[in-house]
Amino acid sequence: MKSMVLFEGVLNGDVRVNLLGVLHSVKDPNIRQGELKKLCGVALELLDNAQRYGSGPIAFQWNVHEEGYCIKVVNHASKEDANRLVSAVDEANKLGPEELKAKLMEELTNGKFGDKGGAGLGLLQIVSRTKGKLKATIHHSEETIYRCESTFNLKRA
């Protein structure tokens, strides 16, 4: 069974909630409820990042197909935030399970949030809680604005 959810437009709190509502209601006999919840968690973290650090409209894509799942968010952000996204994804992907756990603990217990309210945990959690591949690419689209593409891929078990 295939399913796809596409959204293009300005992301705000209501849109985020409504998108999650649609994703949670996906009825696919091949996806266990716990697995669906985990995938929704990935989508939520990517949307949170886009809302927190992005500016202007975004594109969101949720794609379930025979081979697996793909969740993609495209947003625009400042050079600093775009570079930080790529660094954070690269770092999370490089860490082994124990290093990842240690990094999660470190971020969780540091008692502070980032300047824009982030916890520094979202990308680490995606990598640690799923066996999926997380990738981030950025392109210089305007003088000070970068196009950020965050993609999560997971093969069906």
Added chain:
Amino acid sequence: MNTPIEIPATTQTPLIRIEPATGKFLMQGVCIPEDGPGFFGSIITQYTESIARLNVPGVFRFDLKYFNSSSLKGLYMLLKRIDDLSNDGKDLRVEWVMDKNDEDSAGPADMLSSMIGIPMTLVPEA
């Protein structure tokens, strides 16, 4: 002073109910606030003030359908505060409601409990 507090749930934040007379604290629903630091800052203040006035044992029930990573950090800070006050002599107990459709729903509770060193009772969803 012992007036109950009820903050209704929204599409992004959970119901908060504090009953000082019975010592029952409830956080229930979805927790994905846009302003995680602001939301949890306010909750931690309200919980701390209410715990200080408790004359009965406190029971803190967390019944969260799902939450984002910013809320996980907020929950850590809130539970740490509860643990600190418990170590200061208050009789406080934490309950975590498990989602019957999610086999991993005890995961965050186990992690927070072991990190903070605060005992948590896992409660099956009704």
